[in-house]
Amino acid sequence: MRKKSIGAGLLYLTGVFIACTEEVKIGEADPVEIAVTDTVTRVAGPRREKGSPLSLARKRIYLTIDDSPLNGSLYIDSVIAAEQVKANIFLVGKAIEESRKFGEHFKKLQQNPYIRIYNHSYSHASHRYNEYYRNPVKVVEDFERNQLQYHILHKIARLPGRNLWRLGGRERNCDQAAGQAAKLLADEGYHIFG
Numbered sequence: 439m440r441k442k443s444i445g446a447g448l449l450y451l452t453g454v455f456i457a458c459t460e461e462v463k464i465g466e467a468d469p470v471e472i473a474v475t476d477t478v479t480r481v482a483g484p485r486r487e488k489g490s491p492l493s494l495a496r497k498r499i500y501l502t503i504d505d506s507p508l509n510g511s512l513y514i515d516s517v518i519a520a521e522q523v524k525a526n527i528f529l530v531g532k533a534i535e536e537s538r539k540f541g542e543h544f545k546k547l548q549q550n551p552y553i554r555i556y557n558h559s560y561s562h563a564s565h566r567y568n569e570y571y572r573n574p575v576k577v578v579e580d581f582e583r584n585q586l587q588y589h590i591l592h593k594i595a596r597l598p599g600r601n602l603w604r605l606g607g608r609e610r611n612c613d614q615a616a617g618q619a620a621k622l623l624a625d626e627g628y629h630i631f632g
């Protein structure tokens with residue numbers, strides 16, 4: 439990917455959110471990657487700022503990557519370092535604990551100055567989402583474990599398997615079972631990011 443191609447992309451994208459295109463299969467020596475339902479990819483048209491012609495409108499692209507580390511993390515690390523673009527990685531700590539290889543991938547991500555690491559829960563609900571969100575207190579404990587064990591500096595969280603927002607005083611999709619967990623996390627100072 440060249441800078442020119444990123445620049446061209448910026449002309450057409452105001453926001454891109456990439457989430458959970460891969461999944462960690464916890465408990466296996468070499469996890470298998472599969473698609474899951476919390477994938478959100480949003481491509482919007484260019485936003486025109488008041489009084490400015492379309493060609494001068496400011497464009498932004500946001501890169502957020504879930505379920506890290508996974509097999510693809512090394513590629514993500516190298517592309518981000520080479521292109522010098524910022525990205526957010528949402529960490530699932532249990533994957534590190536269960537795979538030395540993923541532990542090494544995590545170190546690379548940590549050392550990349552363009553990457554910030556945020557919280558995607560310790561267990562990723564062990565892939566049993568309905569059961570997970572039935573106990574909001576345990577959800578908070580799961581996130582806190584991830585936060586402390588991996589020294590995550592910022593309280594920015596993404597719920598596994600769900601698309602909820604509690605950010606900057608605004609809420610979205612919070613009228614569902616996971617909403618109570620999101621509220622408790624917000625009470626603990628977390629910003630819930632999609």
Ligand SMILES: [Zn+2]
Nearest residue numbers: 458504505598
């Ligand atoms: Zn996920």
